Amino acid sequence: MRIGIDYTAAVLQGAGIGRYTRGLVSALIPLLSDHRLTLLYPRETAPAAATDWPGNVDIRRLPLPDRWQTILWHRLHLPFHVEFLTGPLDLFHAPNFLLPPVRSARTLVTIHDLAFLVRPQFAHPNLRRFLERTVPASIARADHILADSEASRRDAIRLFGLSPRQVTVVGAGVEPRFRPRAASELMATRAKYGLHFPFVLSVATLEPRKNFDGLIRAFVAARQRRRLPHHLVIGGGKGWLYENIFAEVERQEAGDFVHFLGYVDDADLPDLYNLADLFAFPSHYEGFGLPVLEAMACGTAVLCTDTSSLPELAGDAAYMIPTGDEEALVEGLCRLLEDDTLRNELAARGPAQAAAWTWEAAARRLLRVYTAVAGRDLVD
Template sequence: MADITLDYTPAERQSAGIGRLTREVTRALLAARTRHRFRLFVMGQAPAGAGMSPANGLPAKTPLTRTRLTDRWLHRLWFRLRLPLPVEMLSGATDLYHATDFTLPPTRPRTRTVLTVHDLTFERDPGSAVPTLLAFLRRVVPASARRADHIVADSHATARDLTELYGIPPAKITTIHSGVDARFSPLPRGTREQESRALRERYQLGDDPYTLCVGTLQKRKNHLNLVRAFGRVLADWPAGERAPLLVISGGKGWLYEETLAEVAALGLGERVRFIGFADDADLPALYRHARAFAFPSLYEGFGLPVLEAMACGTPVVTSNVSSLPEVAGNAGLMVDPYDVPALAAAVTRALRDENWRAFAGEAGQRRAQTFTWRRAAEQLLEVYDRALGARPLEA
C-alpha cells in the first residue's frame, strides 16, 4: 500500500482541456479497486471547494490539501532557489507524487514521481504561447521530464516528441489516451427535437444547420483557415438551399483578433457565430445537433473534442497531423490543416454526403467506445506500481 498525491489544480482552474482530463481521470482513479491511498493537492488561490462537490463524482471525504501561496511564490520557491522547497512541505508526506500539468515541483529524495506531459506545443509552435510563458515552459518542462521517474503522455505523438526533442528514453514514457464521458452520446429520436429547440434558443442559432468547432480562439487551433474554408463552402452552396452556420465555441486566447478580422474581411459575420465558452452541461447537445464537427488544429496532444463529437455520432473533419489520426482513426475525414481548398471540400462532404455521414456516425461511435476513463485509470495505476517498484514499500 502506498500514499499517492495527485496535483488536482488543473481540475479547479480549467473547465475544459487539461482541467477536464484531470477531473475525469481522478474520478476514475478514486472509483478503482486499488490498495493505494490517494490525496489531492491544490496549488495557489483556487476557489475553496471547487471541483469537490458530489456532482463532480468525487467522494466528499476525499483527502485534499490546499496551499494559499500564489503561483508567483510557488515558482520562486520551486524553480528559482538553489535549495528549493520540497512540495511535501505543502502537500504532506507521500510515497508518490503525480504532477499532472507539465511541471514537476521539487520532491524529497525518497518520493517517487510521475509527470504528465500533455503536449509540446510550445516547442513545435512557439508562436502559440505568450513569450513569458514560453520561456518558462522551455526552461522547466525539459528539466521536469528528465527528473521524473516516469512520464505519462496523452498520445503516441507526444511520446515521440518527448524522445525526439528532449531525448527521453521511450521506456520511461507510457501513452495513456483520454476517455470520453457517457454524457457524450446520441439521444433517442423522441427527445432530440425538444433538446434542439432549447439549445438553439439559448445560443440564438435559429433553424439553420451548423458546423461546430470547439476550442479556444488561438492560432494553434487554426480557426483562421477554417473560416477561410467555410467561406468557400458557402460560396459553392446550392442556391435555394438553407446555408449552414459555422458555430465556434471557446474563449479568446493568444492572438485571437486575426480570426475575428478574417470573418469581417470575408463578410461572414452573419454565418459565423462565436458563442464563447459553452456551459459544460450544453456541450453534448451542441455536438449532437451539429450537422458536422470541424477541428483542423495544427497541433494537439490528444484532441478530446474529436472524441466527444464521435461519441455523439456527429461526422468529424480533422487534421492529419500530431495526435489527431490516433483519435479519429478511419471514422473521420482527415486533411492537411494548411490546405484551405481540401478543408472546404471535407466540410462540404461532411455536410452533404449522406452515405458518408451515415458511415461516420456509426464508425465514430464504435471508435469512441474504445476510449474509456476506466481504462485510463487502470493504465495509470500500472504506471504508479512501476514507479513505486523502484523502492519497495510495506504492505
C-alpha cells in the same frame, strides 16, 4: 500506497488539461480503496466539503495563489517540497508539465503536448520561453514520464533523448453523457443559443494553433462555391491573438453566418455536438484532441486534420485532410455538407470509435504505472 497529485489545473482550467485531470482523477478515486490520495488544491478556490470526498482522499491547499506558487517552485527554485503540505508520500504525480520539488517520493510528470518545441510559432512567446526553461528540468527529475497520446510520446522520446521505456501513454476518455440524443432532448439548448439553422460546429480555445482563421476562410469559400445554407458556430474562450480570428470574420464579411458562443457551459457540449451537422477541427497540432472523440461519441460526423495525435484518435471514423491545406478544407466541407451518405456513414462509425477511449481504462492504466514506479519496477 500514499499518492499525491497536483490538482491545480483541474480547478483553475475549465478545458484542456483541466478537463483531463478532472476526468482522470474522478475515475482513479474508486480504484484507490487500498491506497491514500492527497490532492494539492489551489489557494484561489475553496475545496469541496470533506464529505464530498471519500475517506481516503485528503485535500491540502497550496499556501500561495497559483501564479506565486509557480514562481516560488519554478522560477526561484526554493526547496519547498510538496511533502511539507502532504506529509510522507510514496509517489507524486504532476499532471500539468511541471514537477515541483519533491523530497523522497517517486515522481511522474505528464506531458500533454510539445507544441512549444514542435510548432513554436503557435505558442505564446512568454509561455514558450517559460516552458523551454521548466519542462526539460521537470522531465530530467521525474522517475517516469506520461504522455496522453502516442504522438506526444514519440515527440518526448525524440526531443529529450528518452528511452522508450521511460514514457508511457495514458490517454483521456469520453464521458457517458456524450452520446446521440433525440431531437426532443435538444430543444432547450437550441433555443438557448439561438441555433435555428443548419450549422458546422468547432470548439476550442480561440488561439492560432486551432486554425480558426483558416476554417473561417475555407467555410466562406465553401459556402459561396456551393451555395450552402449552413452557418459556422464556434465555441471557446479567448486565447492569445484571438483578435485575429474576429478580424478574419470582418475581412470575409461573414458576420451574418459565423457565430461565436464564447466559453461554452460544459453541460451544454453534448447537445451542441448533437445539433451540428458536422464538427470541424482543423488544428495545426494536438497533444490529444478530446473534442474529436466527444463529437464522434455524439454521432456527429467529424472533419479534422491529419496532424500529431488526431489520426490515432479518429481512426477511419473521420474525414481527414492535410494540415494547413485550406483548399482541402474547402473541399472537405463541401463534400461532407452535400454528401449525406458519406456524412451519415462517418457519423455512424463515430460512437464505436469513441467507445475505445474511457476514463476507467485510462485510470486503470495509470494505477498500474503508479504501482510499478513506486515499486521501482519497469513499466510494461
